[in-house]
Amino acid sequence: MKVQCAICDRIDELSNDLPLAKKLRNRPIHTYMCQICHDRIEVKTKARLATGKFIFYKSSKLIENEF
Numbered sequence: 001m002k003v004q005c006a007i008c009d010r011i012d013e014l015s016n017d018l019p020l021a022k023k024l025r026n027r028p029i030h031t032y033m034c035q036i037c038h039d040r041i042e043v044k045t046k047a048r049l050a051t052g053k054f055i056f057y058k059s060s061k062l063i064e065n066e067f
Helices: 021-027 034-050 059-065
Strands: 003-006 009-013
Touching: none
Parallel strands: none
Antiparallel strands: 003 009
């Protein structure tokens, strides 16, 4: 399956057996991001988190309060 990165427009080949390929096939609203773009965003997000000024909401506050 050929997929195109939503950020850099790079075209990659995914095996049809991968869960990601099935997700992209069945739900077109999901977008593909190549590993290079994913790593770049991950590094920048971790740098913002390290400053302490950026709040990363992983889940809703109600769920966290129940635990």
